[in-house]
Amino acid sequence: MPRSPLALAALATVAIPGMDAFDVRRPAPGGGDHDVAVVIDSERRRWVVRAPASPAAGASLEAETALLELLAEHVDAGRVPFRVPRPAGFAHLPEGGRAVVHREVAGRPLRIDALAAGPGLAASLGRAIAALHELPVDLVENAGLPTYDAASYRARRLAELDEAARTGKVPPALLRRWEEQLEDVSMWRFQPTVVHGDLSAEHVLSDGMTVTGVLAWxxxxxxxxxxxxxxxxxxxxxxxxxxxMEAYQLRRTELTDPHLLDRALLAGELALARWLLYGVRSGDPAVVADAVGMLEELDDHTHAADTEPSLA
Structure with a gap:
């Protein structure tokens, strides 16, 4: 059973001694495997409390907490131009594991459809992602999070594609195109970096002109x-x-990756295959149907682009 907002507020008062909880609210959906609430104290400060909903989520939250504590040094030194959650207190749970409390990071979720060309928010976003990719990889290693080299990461993607193909629900033309790109070794000669792994509009915060924070690590x-x-x-x-991309490339100190955008586009398409696999593994027919519909739409779009008459 999900924890109620009042139960989460009680955990926050345990985690932050002396907190006088004045109000508690559920944030927008997107907590994933965690129960989440925003607690407002008597001084109108806003705190986020996150409690894992399963042992696996608890282990993930502990690793994320370790990473955030290491990231704080780089934020304070100005190596990344945005804020991240800073664990401020913990409350032990009866079933094991801990709830984590941090001050709410300022900003509003990014509106991706409102991004415009120029030196404003789009450029700030490029610089923010580049700064993230410039972080030392030992941050991730020291937090106990996964580390891949280029060859093993490509093998991982191939294994996902094979599993998606076995469902029989991926259009054959898409499968062939994806296989060709994954088997093209020249596309996969890249230098691995720290990768957030779940960047999305709801996890990137802004003030309308600059990126102010990044959540969900x-x-x-x-x-x-x-x-x-x-x-x-x-x-x-x-x-x-x-x-x-212009701002991203200017901010990166070492970037010789001619296939970066090709792999980015492929990763975006393969996300549909992973959504399909999630639906199959969880036995959720609605997710499977949604994924199949998007895969068919992508297949139609790709076919139309391939058959468009050349203007040359």
Whole structure:
């Protein structure tokens, strides 16, 4: 049973001695495997309390907490131009594990459809992602989070594709195109970096002009930097993507990766295959139907683009 907001507020008062909880609210959906609430104290400060809903979620939250404590040094030194959650207190749970409390990070969720070309928010987003990718990889290793080299990460993607193919629900033309790209070794010669792993509009906060914060670090790993760009390449306006990438490339100190955008686009498409696999593994027919519909739409779009007459 999910914990009620009042139960989460009680955990927050245990985690932060002396807290006088004045109000408690559920945030927007997106807590994933955690029960989440925003607690407002008598001084109108806003605190986020997160409690794991399963032992696996508890282990993930502990690893994320360790990473956030290491990241704080880089935030304070100005190596990343945004804020991250800072664990301020913990409350032990009767079933094991801990709830974590941190001050709410300022900003509003990014509106990806409102991104525009130029030196404003799009450029700030590019610099923010580049700064993340410049962080030392031992941050991830020391937090006990996954680390991949380029070859093992490509093998992981191939294994996912094989599993998706066995469902019989991926259009054959998509499968062939994805296989060709995954088997093209030249595309996969990249330098692994720290990767957030779950960047999305709800996890990137802004004040309208700059990126102010990044949330949800539980999927951080050392892997392909293209993964953090996939959501933008797929969904952001094309001219905004150009500004994002220009700022990103200027901020990276070592970037010789001619296939970065190719892999980002592929990662965005393969996210549909992972959504399908999630539906199959969890036995959720609604998720399977949603994934199949999006895969068919992508297949139609790809076929239309391939058969468009050339203007040359």
């Amino acid at each position: 539980g999927d951080t790993q050392v892997a392909d930097p293209a993964d953090d760009l996939a959501w933008l390449v797929v969904a952001a306006p094309e001219d905004a993507v150009e500004s994002i």
